[in-house]
Amino acid sequence: MPRTRLTVSFDASSVATVTNRGSVVAPLVRLALRDGKGNRVLPATYDDNYFWLLPDESRKVAFTWPKRLGRPRGLTVTAEAYNS
Structure with a gap:
């Protein structure tokens, strides 16, 4: 299966936006x-x-995550697909 590339961004309201930047389905x-x-x-x-x-x-x-953890430092979101 051809490879694709995903990008992820997220905001302070804990919403991630995942985009397929490739030319094939992810x-x-x-x-x-x-x-x-x-x-x-x-x-x-x-x-x-x-x-x-x-x-x-x-x-x-x-x-979301448990409030007892607070907001972890350096919080990121990763995305993987079968062909990424």
């Missing part, structure tokens, strides 16, 4: 919330996960 896009050290923030919930994106398609996904 199957089974999976998101992960990570702290500044690259470790996954667990447990975390997502409005959507394991979805498909057509070329140049974007999707907004809201995420």
Whole structure:
């Protein structure tokens, strides 16, 4: 299967925007919330996960984590697809 490229941006309201920048479909896009050290923030919930994106398609996904953790430093969101 041809490779594709995903980009992710997120805002202070905990919403990530995932975009398929490639010229082929991105199957089974999976998101992960990570702290500044690259470790996954667990447990975390997502409005959507394991979805498909057509070329140049974007999707907004809201995420939450337990309030007791506060806002982890260096918070990032990563996205992977079967062919990314």
